[in-house]
Amino acid sequence: MTGLPDLNRLRLFAAVADAGGFTAAAERLGLAKAALSQQVARLEAELGVTLLTRTTRRVVLTEAGSQLLDACRGPLLQLDTALRELGAAASAPQGRLRITAPGDYAAGVLAPALAAFRERYPAVSFDLIASHDVLDLVQDRIDLAIRMGWLKDSTLRASRLSEFEQWVVAPPALAAAAGVDPQWLATQPWIALNLLPSPRLWTFVARDGLAQTVRMQGGCEVNSPVLVQALVRAGAGLSVLPDFMVHEAVARGELRRLYSDWSLPPAGIFAVYPSGQHVPAKVRAFIDFFRDWLATRAGEAKA
Structure with a gap:
């Protein structure tokens, strides 16, 4: 033989x-x-x-x-x-789902969604990896990553789940002195999120299409949106944060949203996963479930 x-x-x-x-x-x-x-x-x-x-x-x-x-x-x-x-x-969805997301988003949004997902699909367990680092999905054997903002070109596959607005927020004391247009922000202490490619450069667009690019000065830099929010609430300065993080604090009056008549570029929430001919049922099921879960959550927030 x-x-x-x-x-x-x-x-x-x-x-x-x-x-x-x-x-x-x-x-x-x-x-x-x-x-x-x-x-x-x-x-x-x-x-x-x-x-x-x-x-x-x-x-x-x-x-x-x-x-x-x-x-x-x-x-x-x-x-x-x-x-x-x-x-x-x-x-049929089953097995272990390895998923990663930024730490604050993993705790505040993804964790409750995973708990609800497991109620519907008890045959699926999960490993949740909270990290702001862009992990190698193939090398680290990760099934799915939740990434936010604007995706770079990649050989990975991506599904758009939702999007969010970016709000300028300030503690009430600073908000009371706000100028008439966003250029005023350049004179104020700014809390920069250094995970962003240009954390101090923002372009605002008015309803009539007028655009203003503002370069923020001073303040400090941190590596977590949660820390940005904590510093703004403590009165250390102003910043830009995702609407889903701050809408409750704004509704309670703990923070103030500035320049709501001006918009910043909306950012996306994406499910990113390794490319391949066949996507596992557990991955397909979670992407569909999480997209619907986010839509329901957004509807409740607007109600």
């Missing part, structure tokens, strides 16, 4: 041995008896041994046939089980 035998022929041989003959095995497999006999004969030729002694009444395993059947039955059963499980995982 110059190589491994054909796996399907091993299956057919085991089926004949278990059924006790070619006729019964062919009926179980839905094959023609002649075709089944031919495949087993080819397996014997590949191995260079006789596996079955054929008589007019029955088929009997040879010593080599018994050895082969004992050796391959367990692995074939394990392989069949694994293939059935893979087929089930491809059609």
